[in-house]
Amino acid sequence: MNAKPNINEILAMTGRKSIYQPEQQGLIYPDEPEFDSFEEARTHLKQRLVAACRAFALHGLDYGFAGHLTVRDPEHSGLYWTNPMAVHFADVKVSNLILADHEGKVIEGDYAINRAGFVLHAAVHEEHPDIVAMCHAHTVYGTAFAALGQEILPITQDAAAFFEDHVVIREEAGQVAVETKAGHKVANAFAGVKAAIHQNHGLLTASRHSIEAAAFWFIALERCCQQQLMVAATGLTPTLVTPERARYSREHVGSEYIGWLHFQPIWENLLRTQPDMFD
Template sequence: MAAVLEKTGIVLDEGRVSIYQPEQKGLIFPELPQFASVSAHRQHLKERLVAACRAFALQGYDYGFAGHLTIRDPENPGLYWTNPMAIHFSQVKVSNLILADHTGKVVEGTHAINRAGFVLHAAVHEQHQDIVAMCHAHTVYGTAFAALGKPLAPISQDAAAFFEDHVVIGDEAGQVAVEVKAGHKVANAFAGVKAAIHQNHGLLTASRHSIEAAAFWFIALERCCQQQLMIEATGQTPRLVTPERARYSREHVGSEYIGWLHFQTIWDQLVATQPDMFD
């Protein structure tokens, strides 16, 4: 059955969800995975979670023990896998991941859980059963932009990917999220969007598709914050993408699938250069 892109009306051939998927058969192109068993699915998710952490390390998103990424377990959706507390992103591997429940109890693994990560991620996963993955880190540009307490402007095609698809959270701005109530306030904001700018704190992304999508859109959001700060530093008023064009671009380059697809280039690089992540 042919698919129709919701906003643009473009009709795609059977089996295609994006205009970027090739129409010509037989070409090498990333394919969404399929699994013969739950254990194979779980192993896949854990490996991609590790890759997302390694990608954050490559981007320089490390800041002490701050930063946490999660993926919901495929068999037990009330549990989620996350990076261990006080382990550098570059040292996260399959063997040191931890599995936790929504109360913050570690049910598998030997490392402790990040308290702030539990408070934020558990609340989002619990309140939004469709969200499977979430990312947060204390980045330079995202944190700086978050101090402005405003959304991204559609200054480019890249920024248009977030047009009407992110929110600014002002609740408890700048107060470290170690109390459960803080997590619930963040969770409330993630209704129907893939990203949030938490004032005086930083960036968060969530995905209803994959950890790859959540990780890539975090990288993209940080980059967009950097670009907007650079433009604002010139003192010039930028020419914005019109709302109609911004929505069109978001439809084609801002979807969960496109986030997943972008991450495949990162995955291939990591597999070739960091085989220890599978230990």
């Protein structure tokens, strides 16, 4: 007797990437974009990069000039778009984005580049051609949690999205990343994972799918750090999700596609409320 196909086999047979994609036709549901030209793809990426910066502002993830988000140019893979130096996330717009190379030279744009952003992000983009986007910011809970030098535990379904899919980087912990060697050490850690906790520094996320996925998983990781610190403050030992169940949850709610999908309501809200993004 043949065994029944599992959920992944069913998704493959129906051409769906996720169980959340509706089987019923004709329903309103986000579709991944397709482009007819590099210019069209570039416009899309720049708009979403700006939206990711605005989302960081809405979630209070700003800290002075610290924090940098990048997305690889669709045509020129050795170049990446990033937010301008010393401009608040809430004030980032298409017109003030900058395009830089892996050496930190600004190719397009009027603003300077963040040195730490160049060191970290350029190294990751250069060493991992499959990574298209990366996010880093100095946040309250992520930075506090990073001081512990620990991994996120699978204490919730949301935290399970990071189970066996993030690392703790302990090298040069707490030292400002302004030297090139620091960037390469961070880049080495991003082999096959979507997030990293840099001890005494903060959170970093990367995506092989989109800037939307990288941005959402950063927001999600910050939230997980907050939740874990809150649970730890009770003094009680949390009940962990079992490894088998954590992997199952990660498979269905921790993918790149799901990160992209989670960002879509954020995008739609910003589209309605912050039209100046496209100035």
